[in-house]
Amino acid sequence: MSKNCLPPHLRDKNHGDWPWFISWVPRSWTAKCGKRWPMPPKLLLGNSGWTGRHPGLMGHHAVEFLDKYGKVLPIPLAGHWIVTAAMYRGWIPFPMFAITWKNGDYFSFGAARWDDVDEYYDLMRIRAHGRRGRFFMWATAFTVVAIALYALGLFYFMF
Numbered sequence: 001m002s003k004n005c006l007p008p009h010l011r012d013k014n015h016g017d018w019p020w021f022i023s024w025v026p027r028s029w030t031a032k033c034g035k036r037w038p039m040p041p042k043l044l045l046g047n048s049g050w051t052g053r054h055p056g057l058m059g060h061h062a063v064e065f066l067d068k069y070g071k072v073l074p075i076p077l078a079g080h081w082i083v084t085a086a087m088y089r090g091w092i093p094f095p096m097f098a099i100t101w102k103n104g105d106y107f108s109f110g111a112a113r114w115d116d117v118d119e120y121y122d123l124m125r126i127r128a129h130g131r132r133g134r135f136f137m138w139a140t141a142f143t144v145v146a147i148a149l150y151a152l153g154l155f156y157f158m159f
Helices: 059-068 130-158
Strands: 042-046 080-088 092-100 106-115 120-129
Touching: 080 106, 092 120, 106 130, 120 130
Parallel strands: none
Antiparallel strands: 042 080, 080 092, 092 106, 106 120
């Protein structure tokens, strides 16, 4: 548990941002920080995800710009999407996908979400706002459950 990674106002809180059936999980169980979790994550793909004067930069120019001037945002600008990765121990990627539609609906799913305000990682991210975002959240949740049940079935019949 990483209670020290959380700001004081979140240390004793549960994950109220998760679906109701797992919202009892304490935030301290999924908060990560320290030198094994370099901050911020790397922007792998997308058309948004950083602040600054030149949001149209691509490729190595975008990386240079991020290193010098910008920061990765966990929630993309309206009409944009991102794929980021927290590089645990410098080489193990913990990816996250996020999209914000032009109408403001938002969806994110991934292994680690960077909190750019309090500077810590939150593991096991699934979040949605708006009609489109909620559809994708439930579709993703059902897909994850189906894959888990399938894997358990294979494990049962193999051993």
